[in-house]
Amino acid sequence: MKILITGAAGLVGSHLAQRLAREQEVVALKHGDLDITDADAVRRRVAETIPELIVNCAVLQVDECEQKPAKAGAVNRDGPRYLAEAASAVGAEIIHFSTQYAFAGEPVGRAPYTIQDEPWPVNVYGKTKVDGEQAVPQACARSYIIRTSWVYGSGKNSFLCTVADDLRAGKRVRAIDDIRSSATYVEDLIDRTMEIHAKGRYGVYHVVNAGVCSYYEFALEAGRLRSIARDEIDRLIEVTHERDMKRIAARPRYTPLRCLLSEEIGLPPMRTWRDALAEFVRG
Ligand SMILES: NC(=O)c1ccc[n+]([C@@H]2O[C@H](COP(=O)([O-])OP(=O)(O)OC[C@H]3O[C@@H](n4cnc5c(N)ncnc54)[C@H](OP(=O)(O)O)[C@@H]3O)[C@@H](O)[C@H]2O)c1
Numbered sequence: 001m002k003i004l005i006t007g008a009a010g011l012v013g014s015h016l017a018q019r020l021a022r023e024q025e026v027v028a029l030k031h032g033d034l035d036i037t038d039a040d041a042v043r044r045r046v047a048e049t050i051p052e053l054i055v056n057c058a059v060l061q062v063d064e065c066e067q068k069p070a071k072a073g074a075v076n077r078d079g080p081r082y083l084a085e086a087a088s089a090v091g092a093e094i095i096h097f098s099t100q101y102a103f104a105g106e107p108v109g110r111a112p113y114t115i116q117d118e119p120w121p122v123n124v125y126g127k128t129k130v131d132g133e134q135a136v137p138q139a140c141a142r143s144y145i146i147r148t149s150w151v152y153g154s155g156k157n158s159f160l161c162t163v164a165d166d167l168r169a170g171k172r173v174r175a176i177d178d179i180r181s182s183a184t185y186v187e188d189l190i191d192r193t194m195e196i197h198a199k200g201r202y203g204v205y206h207v208v209n210a211g212v213c214s215y216y217e218f219a220l221e222a223g224r225l226r227s228i229a230r231d232e233i234d235r236l237i238e239v240t241h242e243r244d245m246k247r248i249a250a251r252p253r254y255t256p257l258r259c260l261l262s263e264e265i266g267l268p269p270m271r272t273w274r275d276a277l278a279e280f281v282r283g
Contacts, residue, residue: 004051004092005029006036006083007058011156012097015186016055020194027051031058036079046086053197054087055095056080062101065125066249076128077135084139093142093202095193098133100149100181100208101126105252108180112212112258115204123249133204145204146193149257150218153186153280159215164222164281167236174240177216181255182208185276192262192270199265206257209273221274225281 001024007013008028017028027049034045036058046054058079065072080096087094103113104120121127133145152160159173160183166173184207192207213221216239223233242251259267270276 001025001053002049002051003027003053003055004046004049005055005057006034006079007031007056008033010057010059011151011153011158011161011186012189013055013057014155015153016057016190016193019187019190036083037074039078039082042079042082043086043089046083046090046092050090051087051092053093053095054083056083057097059097059129060125062123062125062251063248065128066123069124069128072124072128073131076125077131080132081135081139084136084143087142088140092140093144093197094136094140095144095146095197096133096136098145098147099126099129100147100255100257101252102130102133102147103252103255105255108254110254112182112256114206114258114260116260122252125249126252137202141202143202144193144196146189146196146207147204147257148184148189148207149181149255150183150208151186151189152183160218163219164226167219167223167228167233168226170236172236172238173219174238174245175214175216175219176242176245177214177239178241179251179253180212180214182211182257183213183218183273183277184208185273185280187279188270188276192267195267196262196265199267201261201265203261205261206259207262207270208257208259209270209276211273212254212256213273218273218277221277222281225278
């Protein structure tokens with residue numbers, strides 16, 4: 001299969017390109033190779049490549065979206081629509097990633113969100129991502145929307161990706177304890193996404209490791225898995241709260257996800273976040 005990946009230098013895009021290239025013909029386009037907000041460039045590139053599948057991993061990050069709402073709309077809504085239109089024109093399928101930030105995250109302790117829950121984004125990122133997940137199937141019926149949450153893996157500078165190494169290096173970290181979601185190991189996200197694609201049922205999926213945790217609980221477990229003594233972990237982790245981080249965009253507080261469609265098509269539950277984190281930390 002010939003697969004075109006956009007946003008291929010990011011966390012999901014880079015891992016996906018590396019994995020799929022083992023068995024498929026992959027055209028991995030970084031931001032510098034293709035700007036998905038350029039409709040003509042998207043059309044031309046897809047028409048030249050004639051992929052059977054497009055996977056869009058390009059995104060504008062949460063706080064930048066809040067500061068630049070027009071750019072957020074261009075990257076998270078318009079770009080995915082151009083890609084879906086181009087996919088439709090060459091008879092390709094499209095996989096588009098979205099986010100737990102589609103939801104409001106209230107009340108804390110509620111049942112995990114499913115596709116039957118109404119999107120209710122609380123920031124510009126969430127709003128533009130919801131617009132994107134609606135625009136894609138309108139432009140290309142052969143589409144998969146994969147909502148995921150708190151993705152981590154090697155190669156990105158984010159709390160979830162670096163906390164295990166930071167703790168082992170004896171660095172102090174600040175970990176938020178009043179925001180909870182489903183954490184997702186990027187390799188598990190890729191496995192499940194390709195299983196979904198192989199089943200061929202179009203729709204909206206929630207792909208996350210099982211369970212729910214806060215950033216603090218994630219950090220504690222990462223430290224434990226790195227065999228750091230509990231009193232040393234306690235010395236290194238400063239527990240903090242979302243309001244104290246003074247981040248630019250509001251964050252939903254409680255957004256675990258559950259996948260009704262995976263259950264319907266007979267895919268087994270994904271492993272727990274602790275099991276997945278153990279594999280990541282132990283390499
Ligand atoms: N990571 C998570 O925790 C998480 C959680 C939920 C959902 N997701 C979803 O998963 C998908 C992938 O996220 P990720 O974590 O891999 O993001 P990422 O690491 O930030 O990578 C995004 C990539 O998109 C590129 N990009 C930005 N604007 C672009 C444009 N106009 N045209 C082409 N490329 C552009 C960026 O390049 P530059 O940096 O050069 O601009 C970057 O390489 C997104 O749909 C995201 O919403 C991720």
